[in-house]
Amino acid sequence: MAEAWGRRGFLGLAGAAGLAAVTGCGADSGAGGGAGSGAAAQPKQGGRLRAVYAGGGAKEVLDPHVQSLFVDIARHKAMYEKLVELGPDLKPVPRLASKWDHDGTATTWRFTLRDATFHDGGNLVAEDVLYSLSRIVDPAVPERVAQSSLATLDLKRSKAIGPATVELVLTAPNAEFPALLAGIGTQIVRNGFKDPSKPVGTGAFRYVSFEAGRSMIASRYDDYWDEPARIEELHILSADAEARANAVQGGQAEYANDMTATFARTAEAGKTVRIVAAKASTMQAFVMKVDQPPFDNPDVRLAFKLLADRQRLVDVVLAGRGEVGNDLFGKGYQYYPAGLPQRERDVDRAKALLAKAGLIGKQVEIFTADASAGFVEAATLFAEQVAEAGVRLKVSTGSPQTYAKDLLTKGAIGNHRSGAMTIPQYFTDRLLSQSPFNVTHWRRPAFDSAFAAARAVTSEQERSAKYGVLQKTLRDEGGILAWGLPDYLVAVSAKVQGVQAVPPNTLDQGRFDKVWLA
Amino acid sequence: MRLLAVPYAVQRTLLAVVQLAVLSVLVFVLTSLLPGDAAELRFTETLTPEQVAGLRIELGLDRPAPERFVHWLGDVLTGDLGTSLISGGPVAGIVRHSIGATLVLTLATLAVVVPLAVALGIVMGTRENGRIDRAITSVTLALSAIPDFVIAVVLVAVFSLKLGWLPATWIGGDLLSSPALLILPIAVLFGRTVCLLSRQVRAGTVAALNAEYITQARRLGVPRRRLLLRHVLPNAAVPGVQELARTGDTLLGGVLVVEAIFAIPGFATALVDGVETRDIPTVQGLTLVLAVAALLINLAADLTCNRLVPRTALLR
Secondary structure, eight states: OOOGGGSSOOOOBOSSTTOOOGGGGOOOOTTOOSOOOOOSSOOOOOOEEEEEEOOOGGGOOSOTTSOOSHHHHHHHHHHOBOSEEEOTTSOEEESSEEEEEEOSSSSEEEEEEOOOBOTTSOBOOHHHHHHHHHHHTOTTOTTOTTTTTTTTEEEEEEEEEETTEEEEEESSOOTTHHHHTTSTTOOBOOTTOOOTTSOOOSSSEEEEEEETTTEEEEEEOTTOTTOOOSSSEEEEEEOOHHHHHHHHHTTSOSEEOSOOHHHHHHHHHSSSEEEEEETTOSEEEEEEOTTSTTTTSHHHHHHHHHHOOHHHHHHHHSTTOEEEOOSOSOTTSTTOOTTSOOOOOOHHHHHHHHHHTTOTTOEEEEEEOTTSTTHHHHHHHHHHHHHTTTOEEEEEEOOTTTHHHHHHHSOSEEEEEEOOOOHHHHHHHHSSTTOTTOTTOOOOHHHHHHHHHHHHOOOHHHHHHHHHHHHHHHHHHSSEEEEEEEOEEEEEETTEEOOOBOOTTSTTTTOGGGOEEO | OHHHHHHHHHHHHHHHHHHHHHHHHHHHHHHHHSSSOHHHHHTTTTSOHHHHHHHHHHHTTTSOHHHHHHHHHHHHHTTOOOBOTTTOSBHHHHHHHHHHHHHHHHHHHHHHHHHHHHHHHHHHHHTTTSHHHHHHHHHHHHHHHSOHHHHHHHHIIIIIIISOOSOSOSTTOOTTTOGGGGHHHHHHHHHHHHHHHHHHHHHHHHHHHTSHHHHHHHHTTOOHHHIIIIIIHHHHHHHHHHHHHHHHHHHHHHHHHHHHHHTOOSHHHHHHHHHHTTOHHHHHHHHHHHHHHHHHHHHHHHHHHHHHSTHHHHHO
16 A cells, blocks of 8 residues: 555644644544634735755656655645545544545445635536546556555446535445545546646645756645635745755745754754654654564564663654654554553563573674664664673665665564554555565464454444554564654744644645745 | 877777767666666555566566667667656756756856966966965865865855855755856865866976976067967966866766755756666766766867877877
8 A cells, every 4th residue: 555655754733833823733523624723923925935845856746646755745735635634643634525424334435525626717526536536546557656545446336426425435344434535646636637747636726837856836726715825826846955954044945844853953053944843753663574583483572672772762863852662653643552551671571581582692683774864873773772681683784775675575673664644554554464565574364354344343432442452462562663753843934834743644734825924 | 280180089089989888888787786776766665566567567677688778779879868767758858957057057167267277377387386386285275175065064054054145055046046056056166176277287387387498488588478378378288178178077076966965956966866766768868968078078178289289199
């Protein structure tokens, strides 16, 4: 399933330090309204906002169904919308679909469409939705990223019930279906949309120009259904971390995405730039392959979890900008079992477990690469911590560009980072026998079927309890040693207001129609 | 003597063609050695292994490397640089798109560096080992000893972030409306190139001043100004012109760093992107254009020297 929406993550806190906007984030129950508009200051109209993201050169695309980079996601978000989006806790919230319902078994779903218009003046109707979905799942174009997550969608049996109601049928029950419609690359395009270089969406900004690797320019769409944007013109630009830092400090950009902790420290010392930190919103972990020695022994997995000095890893590798992890993904998200105790360091117990496994004095190799900030540093520091129990962890470094793929096959233990996605999505991508990115090789048929059963439960409370049991199993027996939950950092120039710190791939992240320039 | 210059030019041109052929093979082999290919890297975290395999067939990456090379070469010989594996657009388009910024940057730097270096070189050469000579030498040597990125970071920190006088990056700006974008990048490249060039002109000047024909000219009472301009400078310029060709190469290396730091959407940026995404046709196309440019510059330099002081050609 599509992984891109997990590349980097964000979790909700209010944007501006001085703004009492926190209240605005309060999660309305499932079908609630949009984002909090908690405005302490009076929003101003007009102006141009330049936002800089990590670029992808020629890799950048205008086709909303082919997006894989953060910069693409931001650009498409300005022009296109989805039926459903995710709230700050990664719970589905309505967008182009104002509400939805299912047949009682979570197999046949009906979505009611909002009264929205496309940039060419046409009204949003059920046919647009059906066309968009058929374009996404077209097997001839594997780059359409939501293809695998929507694999159970049965388009032949899906149909329009009226202009504003669409019925979507699944081949298997799935209570998480609305969340899947909020995934990466699920934007609604106009019926018959063929040429991605001429974007026509329902979003708050209409297309002006695009140059891959450089910029996209869009202007305010005055007939936007959800209150037209405050800013007049939006530029979404591409640049690497160094240039992003210089641009936002030098006044050439007003918003810089994905900044380092080092930059945050410098920036906070000055007055020109403010840091919007989404607390503990991504995950840094070591992943152990449960089918490879020595980690095929559950005692060794537990021993390694007990050896991690999580606070020190957070302090050193994340420069203190983050929280310690509890060997699970998704803290703060819907379905996260908050009641589990925090795993603490226990060298003596770890030693006993390792002695029992006969691993004391032996060497284990950790496979890492400079693929993501802090990977090599974390591996090196962890090696010191493991050494205290008498096991030598040898750090071996691979190629950064191919690391994500190499990790699937190389090394018994390595680094893993994940951003925001729903917890069921994380399971589907990484923890089932057939998962394409199962980096811990966690393959248990009983776990798979328990997950499928949980996903089909229509009562949210019951479903949550079932997911909770699976997560406890993972925390105790699984191969994920989630040591840290880094903050996600965005830098904005002092005059930018209304930026909310929520996980990426959620509604209010990179949402420039709600931002204004003071 | 003129007649001799023609076969020399032909010789040099043939050599350049051979160099180009060797280079294109080298680039292909080296990029093939990089881990991963475009299909894998393009969607490394979004596509399943089966989908990547399908994409690889679609992009033609499943075919053997020699076959891909021959195919590419055939296209190039008919003037087609091929298609980008990543964007699906023509590589020629990427070249056209990115060459402007680099060209402007390089030419503007040369326009500043060359007159200054020549002037400095002559000043130093005519005052060999004097106080001014030593002072200029120290400063230019020091400049060339500092790595580009250090100069760049310091200049940005001082003139953009601290004083706010000059733009720190090219992000969100364009050259026509704000030519000030050029100042810091040129300043960085200046430090890198001025030293070597002025040293060569200085050496040429010193050698020329000590030559017997100058002594003779002096004895005949040729005025100093005329002596310098008509007799010393052309001779002093020979090592300078050759160094200038090398400066072109050095500049290209410097441009790589400068483009990255100032987020300049030029050739180097496109090249780095191409390598990172294993977009081999793009890397090959860009390298080929760069190579042709470098070869042409060197060719022009050699032919110019040949004209300036014809005997150097005869000696070869």
